[in-house]
Amino acid sequence: MTITTPVPDALLKPSNQIITDWLLAIATRRDRSAFELLYNHFAARIKSYMIKQGADAATADDLAQEAMVQVWRKAEQFDADKAAPATWIFRIARNLQIDRLRRRKFHEVELTAEADRTDEGVSGHERSAEQIDADRLRGLIENLSKEQMDVIQLAFFEGLTHSEICQRLDLPLGTVKSRLRLAFGKLRTAMGEQP
Amino acid sequence: MKINHHPDDCTIIAYAAGALTEGFSLVLAAHLEYCPLCRERLTDAQTLGGALLMDLQPTQPPAGGLDDIWARIESASAEEPRTAATATASDEVLPGVLLPFLEGGFDSIPWRSLAPGIGHHLFDDVESGQGGVRLLSIAPGITIPEHTHGGGELTLVLKGAYQDEIGYFRRGDLADLDPSVSHRPVAARDEPCICLIATDLPLRFSGMVGRMLQPFIGI
Numbered sequence: 001m002t003i004t005t006p007v008p009d010a011l012l013k014p015s016n017q018i019i020t021d022w023l024l025a026i027a028t029r030r031d032r033s034a035f036e037l038l039y040n041h042f043a044a045r046i047k048s049y050m051i052k053q054g055a056d057a058a059t060a061d062d063l064a065q066e067a068m069v070q071v072w073r074k075a076e077q078f079d080a081d082k083a084a085p086a087t088w089i090f091r092i093a094r095n096l097q098i099d100r101l102r103r104r105k106f107h108e109v110e111l112t113a114e115a116d117r118t119d120e121g122v123s124g125h126e127r128s129a130e131q132i133d134a135d136r137l138r139g140l141i142e143n144l145s146k147e148q149m150d151v152i153q154l155a156f157f158e159g160l161t162h163s164e165i166c167q168r169l170d171l172p173l174g175t176v177k178s179r180l181r182l183a184f185g186k187l188r189t190a191m192g193e194q195p
Numbered sequence: 196m197k198i199n200h201h202p203d204d205c206t207i208i209a210y211a212a213g214a215l216t217e218g219f220s221l222v223l224a225a226h227l228e229y230c231p232l233c234r235e236r237l238t239d240a241q242t243l244g245g246a247l248l249m250d251l252q253p254t255q256p257p258a259g260g261l262d263d264i265w266a267r268i269e270s271a272s273a274e275e276p277r278t279a280a281t282a283t284a285s286d287e288v289l290p291g292v293l294l295p296f297l298e299g300g301f302d303s304i305p306w307r308s309l310a311p312g313i314g315h316h317l318f319d320d321v322e323s324g325q326g327g328v329r330l331l332s333i334a335p336g337i338t339i340p341e342h343t344h345g346g347g348e349l350t351l352v353l354k355g356a357y358q359d360e361i362g363y364f365r366r367g368d369l370a371d372l373d374p375s376v377s378h379r380p381v382a383a384r385d386e387p388c389i390c391l392i393a394t395d396l397p398l399r400f401s402g403m404v405g406r407m408l409q410p411f412i413g414i
Contacts (some may be wrong), residue, residue, distance in 0.1 A: 043256050044254050045248055045253045049251060053334070060257070061258045073268070083238070083241070083245075084245055087241050091241060093248065098213045102213075104322060109291075138249065138250060143248065152245070155248065156212045159213065162205055163346075184208060187243060
């Protein structure tokens with residue numbers, strides 16, 4: 001007879017705060033059990049991401065494992081004031097995908113608070129509080145229409161260019177772009193940004 | 196510095212998703228150094244990516260599981276991804292992300308003349324689909340013949356200014372052009388205009404003069 005212990009909600013759908021705590025436990029004391037919780041949530045999802053990006057199963061396994069190794073190694077570099085933890089992990093997976101699947105270079109700029117010059121509006125300080133509100137964003141995403149969700153998913157997860165999305169959905173470029181803009185604008189407005 | 200022209204939301208999303216060519220990522224990164232507004236937009240797009248990843252339907256966990264992870268960590272075999280060095284935003288004339296390509300600044304660029312008043316310099320080690328990344332220097336008052344873009348084009352003004360059918364573009368402004376746009380940029384009269392341009396397909400010149408230039412320009 002098997003006894004199924006119910007998994008608490010916090011582990012099925014951990015908040016960004018909980019994930020931040022796990023990352024900090026890894027960064028400060030190399031906490032293996034915190035890493036296992038993180039692994040249980042993200043490893044299969046990163047694998048799924050890699051498959052959507054076109055990796056075969058073995059490559060997706062390898063890249064998901066590699067991403068989690070980097071999460072362990074780079075945990076000290078995670079700064080909760082700069083980005084939500086899921087965002088930080090997403091960037092690790094994305095950069096591996098660009099590097100190993102697409103074999104491309106990719107140029108980035110440090111998005112630090114100090115880099116935000118105050119002469120043009122919002123200061124870094126005000127932003128960091130909003131960035132952490134990534135959980136509210138998850139709720140907002142659920143309110144997108146199916147049409148908007150489809151283009152957002154294709155753009156983020158299948159690594160498709162806009163014209164490839166057009167072919168996939170059999171829609172004109174203008175329609176795909178306006179759906180993406182509407183969805184992104186709606187989310188940013190709802191998060192308290194200027195549209 | 197006041198920036199008036201920004202990348203489209205779709206381009207910001209494609210950058211956050213990592214679905215751009217190296218060339219497009221280079222031009223966008225240079226614009227981001229100038230533009231705090233777009234750094235915020237990118238932060239939001241990456242936050243969206245993180246939120247989507249968190250709630251993505253998972254597959255089976257990766258083969259090997261945690262045992263394989265601990266073995267990899269102990270064997271220290273992981274490589275750093277080969278993304279380019281991250282630049283820090285700066286107020287210098289030349290965006291930091293371009294320094295590796297232009298070590299001597301604007302003065303040392305080996306311009307190749309395309310036509311009177313138009314200089315051209317191709318970054319030959321930057322991948323950008325079937326297009327490329329180049330600098331264009333346009334003498335004051337000179338016009339680039341009317342053209343459309345087979346694919347997309349990102350043009351960032353690094354110095355001077357130009358006017359076209361869309362508007363007036365100054366340092367830091369970015370024109371995000373898709374195949375539907377036809378334009379005829381004219382450099383402002385006071386100083387040469389230097390632009391950084393990424394394309395993913397060759398340009399298409401529409402007029403007679405442009406078509407004659409095409410084989411020489413090759414852009």
